Amino acid sequence: MRLVQEIMTKNPACATPEMSLVEVAQLMRKFDCGEIPVVYSLSDKKMLGVITDRDICNRAVALGLNPLSMNAEECMSYPAISVKKTTTIEDCCQIMQDNQIRRLPVLDEKENCCGIVSLSDIVRFSEDYLAAELVKNISQPSVTKTSIYVSYNI
Numbered sequence: 001m002r003l004v005q006e007i008m009t010k011n012p013a014c015a016t017p018e019m020s021l022v023e024v025a026q027l028m029r030k031f032d033c034g035e036i037p038v039v040y041s042l043s044d045k046k047m048l049g050v051i052t053d054r055d056i057c058n059r060a061v062a063l064g065l066n067p068l069s070m071n072a073e074e075c076m077s078y079p080a081i082s083v084k085k086t087t088t089i090e091d092c093c094q095i096m097q098d099n100q101i102r103r104l105p106v107l108d109e110k111e112n113c114c115g116i117v118s119l120s121d122i123v124r125f126s127e128d129y130l131a132a133e134l135v136k137n138i139s140q141p142s143v144t145k146t147s148i149y150v151s152y153n154i
Contacts, residue, residue, distance in 0.1 A: 004092050005085035007125040008106045008115035014039045017048060017073035021060060024051055024072050035103040037113045038076045045112040047105060049078035082107050085114060089126060092117055 013027045014037045027036050038049040051072050059075045060067040067075075082105040083092050096104065096119065106115035 001088045001090065002125070003085065004083055004087045004089060004106055004117050005115070007089065007121045008085065008117040009033075009121065010115045012037060012105075012113065012116045014042060014045055014113060015051065015072045016040070016042060017071065017076070019072045021056055021067040021070045021072065021075060024075075025053075025056060025067075028053055033116070035105075035116065035118075036072075037080065037105045037116070038072050038078075039113055044110075045114070047080055047082060047107060047111065047113050049073075049076035050080045050103075050105060051076040052103075080105055082113075083117065084108075089122060093122060093126075096122075 013031045013033070015024045015027065017038055017040075019038075024036055028034060034053045036051050037045070037047060038051055039045045040048055055075050055077060056067060059065075060070055081095065081099050081101060083095060085106050085108055087095075087106075092104065096102065102119040104117050105113050106117055108114040
C-alpha cells in the first residue's frame with residue numbers, strides 16, 4: 001500500500017496565527033495553493049489550524065469584514081483535520097471523503113507539519129476508480145453545508 005508521504009507536497013508554506021490575511025493570501029498566490037497550514041512557530045511547524053482561500057472569502061470578505069485588518073487566527077479552521085505521513089492513501093481518501101475536504105496537512109512523527117496532500121495529488125498518483133469515487137463523494141453537498149447557507153440567507 002502506498003503512503004501519503006509518497007505523493008504529498010513536501011515542506012509547504014505555513015502561516016502563524018498573527019500573520020495578516022494579506023500575507024496569507026500572498027503566500028497562496030506565490031506558491032499557487034489554496035490552503036496554508038497555520039502553525040504556532042515557523043521554526044518547528046507544530047500544527048494549530050488551516051486557512052483556505054474559501055475561508056478568507058466566507059469568513060471575512062462575504063461578511064463585510066475588512067480582511068486588511070484581520071489575521072490568520074481570526075479566519076482559520078481549528079483544529080485542523082490532518083493525516084500522518086505514514087497514513088495509507090486509501091485511509092487518507094476516506095478521511096477526505098468523510099469530511100468533504102480536498103486538502104489535508106501531513107504531520108511527521110513529532111506532530112509537525114511536513115506536507116500537504118491534495119485531491120489532485122491523489123488523482124495524479126492513484127488508480128482511476130479510487131480517484132473518481134473520491135471526487136464524486138467530496139463534491140456532494142452535505143446537510144451541514146446546506147444549513148449554513150440557509151442561515152446566511154444565501
